[in-house]
Amino acid sequence: MIVANNFFATHNAEIDELVQKFRGYWSDIDRYKVIAWIQQFDRDHWELALKLLHKVDYYSPSRVIREFREIHAQLLVTLGRNLNNTYFCSLTPPGKSGDLMLPLYRQASELRHNRYNAMFIHVSDLPQFHDQSGIRFVFVDDFIGTGNTVIKYWENLQGFLTNAQEVCLLVLAAYEEGIEKIEQFSSLNIITNRRLSVNEKIFSESCTLFTREEKEILKHYCEISGNSWPEGYGECQSTIVFFHRAPNNTISI
Structure with a gap:
């Protein structure tokens, strides 16, 4: 003691x-x-x-808003600074991460006034746009690891997006391998100001956060934690933690 x-x-x-x-x-x-x-x-x-x-790469509420402000600036460049016929939506079902991110993005983008209310929709609203052309959808989420979850949601929504002029996905951070997979299997345009490479995988040889000995010790604790994915889902080996959750791609301890 x-x-x-x-x-x-x-x-x-x-x-x-x-x-x-x-x-x-x-x-x-x-x-x-x-x-x-x-x-x-x-x-x-x-x-x-x-x-x-x-x-630990922690995203506090204030950091999330700050990062989304920068991402919104990128979106404006992508869309030619024109938000006409643009609708913002969570990529995930109610109660999931994207649903929590959308209000913070709205605050960061200064689209809070009531006159912008119609621009923010729910996934359940997408069928009403099925026959409309020239529509641009902007989905919002927090993180891309392997890209598998995004592709699953994309496959579920694709029937409602056939006439969309542009479909973007805004995320706070994304692994390059996940971005590449999403771009291969969808027409989503990923916009993020944080592209994560193998250097951000905590146990990789190229990660300089810890020594080789320290990595072995930490890996041991991950393995005995009882988690199904000791090194994070898809072995992403992430150290990212958001204020509302730790992604399943983050190491188990």
């Missing part, structure tokens, strides 16, 4: 910094939760656990 107290006393400022970092997470994170999480590791690995928390 004395050793533990000494460790956390020594790293008191760091722990407070982490509490501030994860502000806005759906489940409040205080210093006691940070300490309890670190204590799940063997004592010899507490320093590494602390380092991992610092390396």
Whole structure:
């Protein structure tokens, strides 16, 4: 107990910094939760656990809005700064990640006024546009890992989008392999300001966040966590955590 107290006393400022970092997470994170999480590791690995928390790529609500503001600027360039006949929609069903992202995107894009209400629709509204031409749809979501989920939703919606002039998908972050797969199997135009390469896969040789020894230790903890995908779904090995969820592509610990 004395050793533990000494460790956390020594790293008191760091722990407070982490509490501030994860502000806005759906489940409040205080210093006691940070300490309890670190204590799940063997004592010899507490320093590494602390380092991992610092390396988590966390998207707070304010960061999400800031990133969407930049993505909206890209969208305007893509659409020639003309939003006529453009409709914004969550890619996912109600209650899923995209449904949570749409209001934040609307805030970031400054399309909050009531006069823009008709531009924001639900997936269930898509059939009414089936016979209309010249329509542009902009779907919003948070993350692309393998691309499999997006392709599944695309296949379900394709019958309603046959006459669309343009179909875009805005995401906060996306792995390049997922983007390539989506572009191969759909006509979605992916717009993101964060393209993730193999360098962002925590256990890859080219990732410089941790040493080879540290990676082996962290991989061991992922493997004993009991999660079906220790390295994240599709072995994406992501360290991204959003304020509302950690994608299943993120490592299990």
